[in-house]
Structures are given as C-alpha cells and as structure tokens.
Amino acid sequence: MSTAQGYNFAYLDEQTKRMIRRAILKAVAIPGYQVPFGSREMPLPYGWGTGGIQVTAAILGPDDTLKVIDQGADDTTNAVNIRSFFQKTAGMATTDRTREASIIQTRHRIPETPLVEGQIMVYQVPIPEPLRWLEPREGETRKMHGLAEYGVMQVKLYEDIAHYGHISTAYDYPVRVNGRYVMSPSPIPKFDNPKMDNSPALQLFGAGREKRIYAIPPYTRVESLDFEDHPFQIESWDQACAICGSADSYLDEIVTDDKGGRMFVCSDTDYCGERVAAGHTGEEQAA
Amino acid sequence: MNKLLQVTDLSKNYGSRIGCEGVAFDLYPGEVLGIVGESGSGKTTLLRCLSAQLEPSAGRIAYDMRTQGLTDIWSLSEPERRMLMRTDWGIVHQNARDGLRMEVSAGANVGERLMAVGARHYGNIRTEAEDWLTKVEIDTGRIDDLPATFSGGMQQRLQIARNLVTQPRLVFMDEPTSGLDVSVQARLLDLIRTLVNRLGIACVIVTHDLGVVRLLAHRLMVMRRGRVVEHGLTDQVLDDPQHPYTQLLVSSILPV
Ligand SMILES: Nc1ncnc2c1ncn2[C@@H]1O[C@H](COP(=O)(O)OP(=O)(O)OP(=O)(O)O)[C@@H](O)[C@H]1O
Numbered sequence: 001m002s003t004a005q006g007y008n009f010a011y012l013d014e015q016t017k018r019m020i021r022r023a024i025l026k027a028v029a030i031p032g033y034q035v036p037f038g039s040r041e042m043p044l045p046y047g048w049g050t051g052g053i054q055v056t057a058a059i060l061g062p063d064d065t066l067k068v069i070d071q072g073a074d075d076t077t078n079a080v081n082i083r084s085f086f087q088k089t090a091g092m093a094t095t096d097r098t099r100e101a102s103i104i105q106t107r108h109r110i111p112e113t114p115l116v117e118g119q120i121m122v123y124q125v126p127i128p129e130p131l132r133w134l135e136p137r138e139g140e141t142r143k144m145h146g147l148a149e150y151g152v153m154q155v156k157l158y159e160d161i162a163h164y165g166h167i168s169t170a171y172d173y174p175v176r177v178n179g180r181y182v183m184s185p186s187p188i189p190k191f192d193n194p195k196m197d198n199s200p201a202l203q204l205f206g207a208g209r210e211k212r213i214y215a216i217p218p219y220t221r222v223e224s225l226d227f228e229d230h231p232f233q234i235e236s237w238d239q240a241c242a243i244c245g246s247a248d249s250y251l252d253e254i255v256t257d258d259k260g261g262r263m264f265v266c267s268d269t270d271y272c273g274e275r276v277a278a279g280h281t282g283e284e285q286a287a
Numbered sequence: 288m289n290k291l292l293q294v295t296d297l298s299k300n301y302g303s304r305i306g307c308e309g310v311a312f313d314l315y316p317g318e319v320l321g322i323v324g325e326s327g328s329g330k331t332t333l334l335r336c337l338s339a340q341l342e343p344s345a346g347r348i349a350y351d352m353r354t355q356g357l358t359d360i361w362s363l364s365e366p367e368r369r370m371l372m373r374t375d376w377g378i379v380h381q382n383a384r385d386g387l388r389m390e391v392s393a394g395a396n397v398g399e400r401l402m403a404v405g406a407r408h409y410g411n412i413r414t415e416a417e418d419w420l421t422k423v424e425i426d427t428g429r430i431d432d433l434p435a436t437f438s439g440g441m442q443q444r445l446q447i448a449r450n451l452v453t454q455p456r457l458v459f460m461d462e463p464t465s466g467l468d469v470s471v472q473a474r475l476l477d478l479i480r481t482l483v484n485r486l487g488i489a490c491v492i493v494t495h496d497l498g499v500v501r502l503l504a505h506r507l508m509v510m511r512r513g514r515v516v517e518h519g520l521t522d523q524v525l526d527d528p529q530h531p532y533t534q535l536l537v538s539s540i541l542p543v
C-alpha cells in the first residue's frame with residue numbers, strides 16, 4: 001500500500017521495518033536494555049526525532065491514529081512536520097487528543113491524561129546511554145550494564161546535592177527499569193517520571209543517531225534513582241494553570257507582554273483545552 | 288597465618304617481548320612488598336598482572352577470598368573479579384589522572400566505591416568522605432572541589448583515600464611518589480606508612496627509589512629484564528646485596 005507517490009507505506013521499506021520490529025521485540029523482552037539497530041537515513045536531520053520516526057514507521061498501521069507532541073504541544077514545528085510526514089506517507093488518521101490516539105510520538109513530555117492499555121508511546125531520544133557522561137568507552141558502558149554496575153549514576157546525583165543542596169537534575173532523570181537496567185528516559189521533565197511507572201501503555205524509545213531502541217513493556221516497575229535522605233521529588237508550582245486552573249499538571253512559564261508580564265500555563269495543550277471545554281477555569285479566565 | 292596472595296610462575300609477554308617472567312612469591316596480611324628495578328625491568332607489568340588489570344600469559348595468582356580462601360583470580364567470574372578489585376583491593380596509580388575521576392569532586396571520588404557497593408544515604412557517604420579526607424590530610428573545606436584544582440601531592444592522597452574507603456586488605460601502588468617534590472614525597476610516604484601500619488593493609492609497591500623501599504617495605508624484590516634477581520627482607524637485601532645487579536643498584540643509588 002502506498003500513499004505518497006513512490007514511497008512505501010510510512011516511508012520505510014518492509015525489510016527495514018521488520019528489522020526494526022525485531023529490535024523492538026527484543027527491547028520489550030529485556031525492559032530498559034538498549035538494543036542496537038541499523039538506523040536508516042531519514043528525510044529529516046538527526047536531532048529531529050529520526051529514531052522515534054523509525055520506530056513509529058515500523059509499528060504504524062493504516063487503522064492507527066497518531067498524535068505527535070513536542071514540548072507538550074501538537075502545533076510546534078517539529079510535531080507538525082512529523083505528523084504531516086506520516087499523513088503523506090501513510091495516510092492514517094491523526095489527532096491532538098491523547099484519548100483518541102493509538103500511537104503518541106513525543107519529544108519532551110508524557111501527556112497529563114493517563115494512558116490506557118493498547119496505547120503506545122514513542123519517545124525521541126537524543127542520548128540513550130545514561131552512563132555516557134562518566135564513561136566515554138562503549139565497550140565499558142556495555143560491561144557496566146551487563147554487570148549492573150551502576151554506582152556511577154549515584155555519583156552523578158551525589159554531585160548534584162554537593163553543589164546545589166538537592167538533586168538538581170530536572171530532565172532526563174535516570175530510572176531503573178524492572179529492578180535491573182538503568183535507563184535514560186529521554187529529555188522529559190522528571191515530573192513525568194512517575195507516569196512511566198506501571199503504565200498500562202507500551203513505551204518505546206528510539207535514538208536515531210546512536211542507533212538504539214529500548215522499551216518499557218506495560219505494567220513495568222520504573223524507579224527514579226535517589227538517596228534515602230534525598231528522595232526523588234517532582235517539580236511543583238505555587239500556582240495553578242492560569243487558563244484551566246489545573247493544580248497538578250506540568251506548567252510552562254510564558255511571557256505575556258513586553259512589560260515583564262508572565263503567567264503559568266499547562267505545557268500539555270490538549271489536556272488544558274479539554275479541561276477548559278469541561279468548564280474549568282484559571283485566574284486568567286476568571287479575571 | 289594464612290597467605291593473602293600466592294603467586295606462582297607468573298609470566299607476561301607482549302608478543303615476543305618479555306614483560307615479566309617466572310615470578311613467584313607469597314604475601315601475608317599486613318605485609319609490604321617493595322619491587323625495584325631499572326626502567327623497563329617489568330615492574331609495572333608485574334603489578335598490573337598482580338592487580339588483575341592485565342591477564343598474565345602464564346602462571347597463577349591466588350588471593351585469599353574472604354569467603355572461599357586462596358582462589359585463582361582468573362578463575363573468578365568477571366563480576367566477582369571486578370567486585371574484588373573495588374572492595375578488597377586498592378590500586379593507586381602513578382598518574383593521579385588514571386586513578387581519579389577528574390570530572391567529579393573530591394568527595395564524589397572518595398564516595399564512589401561506597402556507592403558502588405550500595406551506599407544510598409548521602410549524609411553518611413559525605414561524612415565518610417570527610418573522614419577520609421581528614422585521614423589523608425586534605426582540608427575538608429576542599430570536599431566539593433575538582434581534583435584538577437589539587438596539587439600533585441594532594442591528588443595522590445585523594446587517590447589513596449578513594450581506595451581505602453572500602454577498607455581493602457591489599458593495595459597496589461605503582462610509583463606513588465614519583466613526579467612529586469622531595470618534601471611532598473616525604474610527607475606522602477609518611478602518610479602511606481602510617482595508614483598502612485595502622486590499618487594493617489598489605490601492600491605491593493613499585494618504585495625505583497630505594498629510599499621509599501627502605502622506609503615502607505618489609506620485603507624487597509629486585510627485578511631485571513623481567514626476572515626477579517633477588518628477593519628478601521628489605522634490610523638484608525639493601526645492606527648485604529648478593530646479586531651483582533643489586534650491588535650495583537644499591538651502590539649507585541643510595542647516598543653513601
Ligand atoms: N603495552 C606494552 N606493549 C609492548 N611492550 C610493553 C608494553 N608495556 C610494557 N612493555 C615492555 O615490557 C617491558 C617491561 O615494561 P614495564 O613497563 O613493566 O617496565 P617498568 O619496570 O615498569 O619500567 P619503568 O620503571 O620505566 O616504569 C619493557 O621492555 C617494555 O617495553
């Protein structure tokens with residue numbers, strides 16, 4: 001089946017898709033383990049989500065409904081480009097609604113609306129190796145994963161506390177999957193880490209430049225690393241979303257005028273809009 | 288007393304070149320063994336073999352494992368051997384950059400081994416790091432500084448603290464004082480001697496400095512061209528050398 005002239009369904013040829021699916025199956029079988037795969041050249045530069053796109057292309061079917069988010073929004077350049085890429089090459093349905101999506105490709109966020117069974121999250125990953133910061137040698141990091149030698153990840157958190165008085169790592173906060181592999185969750189805020197734990201959805205991670213795929217199967221334990229006396233904590237805000245009044249979603253600070261006016265609003269635009277449609281209001285609306 | 292280390296017929300060659308050959312000795316708990324010899328005589332090769340950093344071409348190195356007694360270290364699984372190396376052993380490198388993590392603070396350098404064996408209480412790790420910095424005479428006010436901001440002597444002392452924090456029973460040192468000023472060397476040697484004596488740590492120390500050997504080592508091995516040419520109690524070897532090469536070494540290096 002082909003939509004855009006001259007391309008296979010979802011751009012990648014079937015042989016490449018099968019290769020990627022094999023990598024995905026292996027990744028699902030060993031939660032958190034980075035599976036090498038033969039990453040293909042994509043019609044987008046690295047850093048634009050080529051790993052996530054290849055994963056999506058390999059799992060996408062004509063009956064799927066795709067949602068693409070970047071920084072929590074569906075209308076940013078990156079999200080729009082990827083969505084239109086798949087519309088052109090696969091012709092399947094797309095949506096902004098988390099509830100309606102069967103596949104959600106993401107950069108930077110996990111939706112606020114709880115995921116459900118049958119949904120698949122696809123994360124775009126720039127740097128898949130959580131040990132890379134201390135160990136540049138690939139052979140050595142493989143060995144460290146193989147032997148579960150993860151003391152150096154604690155060293156990183158130790159340094160945070162020593163220098164800032166608290167664990168200052170706010171994005172790409174390392175997790176341990178299923179009590180075994182330490183994994184980089186991609187540059188999502190640590191606020192989203194708890195959503196990965198025991199999620200009913202399948203979570204797939206694709207790194208294009210580094211040629212790695214890894215996965216968290218549904219209902220898998222995902223723990224954020226920490227210290228007993230400095231337990232993992234997510235961000236919190238003094239105020240609620242100015243638009244929908246949500247007090248428990250991830251907020252972005254936005255500048256509202258050139259006089260230094262600012263407000264805090266949900267980074268997940270679909271979630272925010274849904275709440276407004278349901279009649280919730282924030283102080284911006286009330287005022 | 289049980290042997291801590293038993294080395295038999297140990298050889299390492301690099302292709303056709305001999306690194307070290309036919310080395311055999313026993314080491315007992317708390318004992319300090321010095322290895323001396325001219326440049327290229329195989330000291331580093333031997334030390335790297337003994338400390339499992341380099342796999343020997345032939346021979347056996349058996350270590351008294353806490354749970355199972357004398358065990359060929361190359362019969363251990365890799366995780367067991369790596370665990371041994373970072374808990375019951377210490378390795379102090381000649382170049383501090385090889386033994387320290389230069390990109391993290393002094394405290395993290397000392398705490399790393401603790402975290403590697405499962406310590407997960409920041410406050411306790413930090414207290415322990417401070418304690419060890421004090422023991423190696425580094426001002427605890429420097430705990431959050433990077434090792435690159437330390438002097439050569441401080442870096443060596445930090446390496447020592449980083450190794451001793453898990454209370455190893457055996458420490459390997461390759462020229463720990465070379466490249467340091469004479470006065471700094473003296474202070475470091477003094478510190479090593481005090482710590483090794485107080486903690487009863489066994490030590491294999493490579494040096495080309497007979498003064499270091501005189502001060503630290505109970506026993507001495509003299510190497511030449513990869514082979515051990517003389518081996519005995521330090522004072523005996525230095526005061527009454529038997530092998531012509533040792534006689535040369537002693538007469539040429541020791542100030543009369
Ligand atoms: N990686 C290597 N590859 C090939 N030959 C090596 C290697 N390392 C050491 N050698 C050789 O093995 C012999 C012993 O070298 P080694 O470094 O053990 O001597 P050393 O006694 O430590 O010398 P120094 O006092 O200069 O440090 C030398 O002939 C050396 O050239």
Ligand SMILES: [Mg+2]
Pocket residue numbers: 330331332
């Ligand atoms: Mg040497």
